[in-house]
Amino acid sequence: MAKRKLSPPQQVEVKRQGVLDLSHLRPCLRLRAADVEAGQGELTFQFKKTPVSPTRTVTDAQEFLDILAKETRKGDATHENWLRQPARQWCKQMVAELPKDRRRRLRQRYHILEESAAAEEDFMNRWGDTSDFASAVLEYWLEDKSLEEVLERAKQLGQMEEDLFFGCFLQGSYVDSFAWAEDLCMEALRGMVKKIEGSESFVFHTHASNCFEQAGEQIPVDELQPWPGSGSLNTRWDYSLKGSERTDVDLLDDYFVRMQELVEKSESVRLNKMLYLIWKMPHYVTSYHQDTHVPPHFTVYNQVSGASVFHFLPPLVGCYVTHVGRRDVSALKEVLERLDAMQLGSLAVLGPGQVALISPFGSHGVWVPSKAYNEKLPGFSVSAIRAVELFMREQLRVANWELKLPTWNQVWPENEEDEADMAAYRQAQRALCLQQNFTQKDWQWLTRKHLKELKERNRPKRLD
Numbered sequence: 001m002a003k004r005k006l007s008p009p010q011q012v013e014v015k016r017q018g019v020l021d022l023s024h025l026r027p028c029l030r031l032r033a034a035d036v037e038a039g040q041g042e043l044t045f046q047f048k049k050t051p052v053s054p055t056r057t058v059t060d061a062q063e064f065l066d067i068l069a070k071e072t073r074k075g076d077a078t079h080e081n082w083l084r085q086p087a088r089q090w091c092k093q094m095v096a097e098l099p100k101d102r103r104r105r106l107r108q109r110y111h112i113l114e115e116s117a118a119a120e121e122d123f124m125n126r127w128g129d130t131s132d133f134a135s136a137v138l139e140y141w142l143e144d145k146s147l148e149e150v151l152e153r154a155k156q157l158g159q160m161e162e163d164l165f166f167g168c169f170l171q172g173s174y175v176d177s178f179a180w181a182e183d184l185c186m187e188a189l190r191g192m193v194k195k196i197e198g199s200e201s202f203v204f205h206t207h208a209s210n211c212f213e214q215a216g217e218q219i220p221v222d223e224l225q226p227w228p229g230s231g232s233l234n235t236r237w238d239y240s241l242k243g244s245e246r247t248d249v250d251l252l253d254d255y256f257v258r259m260q261e262l263v264e265k266s267e268s269v270r271l272n273k274m275l276y277l278i279w280k281m282p283h284y285v286t287s288y289h290q291d292t293h294v295p296p297h298f299t300v301y302n303q304v305s306g307a308s309v310f311h312f313l314p315p316l317v318g319c320y321v322t323h324v325g326r327r328d329v330s331a332l333k334e335v336l337e338r339l340d341a342m343q344l345g346s347l348a349v350l351g352p353g354q355v356a357l358i359s360p361f362g363s364h365g366v367w368v369p370s371k372a373y374n375e376k377l378p379g380f381s382v383s384a385i386r387a388v389e390l391f392m393r394e395q396l397r398v399a400n401w402e403l404k405l406p407t408w409n410q411v412w413p414e415n416e417e418d419e420a421d422m423a424a425y426r427q428a429q430r431a432l433c434l435q436q437n438f439t440q441k442d443w444q445w446l447t448r449k450h451l452k453e454l455k456e457r458n459r460p461k462r463l464d
Helices: 061-081 089-097 100-114 123-142 147-156 186-197 250-263 315-325 329-342 393-402 416-436 440-458
Strands: 028-032 043-046 055-057 167-171 200-207 210-220 230-232 236-238 269-271 274-280 285-289 297-305 308-313 346-350 355-358 363-367 383-392
Touching (some): 028 329, 061 089, 061 250, 061 393, 147 315, 186 200, 186 250, 210 285, 210 315, 210 329, 250 297, 250 383, 269 393, 297 308, 315 329, 416 440
Parallel strands (some): 055 167
Antiparallel strands (some): 028 043, 028 210, 167 355, 230 274, 269 383, 297 355, 297 383, 308 346, 308 363
């Protein structure tokens, strides 16, 4: 991260250069590039029937806070059905339904959680550990599921209700007062990234053979180029450190000041002081996901430059799309076509100066369209978004309390299979003691010695 400045961030005059409403477009998206040597043709997809995301008009700060308060109450009332934590009922039920082989594989993941060294005061790492385990549960459960089965479970969990909000456009005089629009070139982007991250940036590259597969590398900022399918989700600044010192990137510092002022008046949400400058090139794709890297939050996305396509889905359905798509890009096209025919979810195409609000209890995939595939799309080099996260206060409080308990990582729901494994273990140990004529003291001593050997074997070797 770059060296911090000695003065706090300041509000500046918002740039509104080339504001463009792209909500009417339905861009063609590339799923796979053509590969002559591999004998594979290009694969594309275009939404045709999926409805456009709803628009909420916001004329002042209080109206925006009222929207957040209403949706927060809805999320608080339904959190057992979507919150990505292993203690929630949806997760326990999925563990109970796993076949024996998958349950045993999951148990290996649970042992990692059990051995987590995250300290009591390290709330975010504890959240990450438990959330990752819940994600593993979901992944194992999806292994043999069809779209119909996923839709049925989503319906049972109340994720298909018509009044549920997964994402929407924000417009109105209040939104115009903070929404930034600026046509960024690579030179300007490199300058911003250098101020925020320093001399290097971690860049992801979308695989040409499957848009849901990525590889990343550390690259000197001065060498960044508008490579198709490349981008970064890690250009971020933590304003909570060292007295909220500024980045000297006006569009990010200004966003922090304005959102901090807004949230100070709220009893339902709290500002995450880690702000993001998300930059991507055409053909970059973020596969469908529910934002679980930190506790439940709303995200306010301001498209600064270029364009982005957001497809909002119920959380379970979105995770299924990614599960399918990462394994088979042709199957990805098929499932997207089926969802489009069903008109499930909604579509938000953002242009410069437009803003989207994303809820914590939905999922979304994000695509950066290319003008080469879309004549009506304005040309651009960089798709850039300012993102701020607003925690749900009550869910943040509950998570903070739960993850400070001594039992925070003891979440394995034992069943008869675990009891059978334990019975088999006891029987084997008794047989060993009888065969070797071990006393109880012998067995305890040998067991401690064996466990110590295993621990030493797994310890990283010291390099001379």
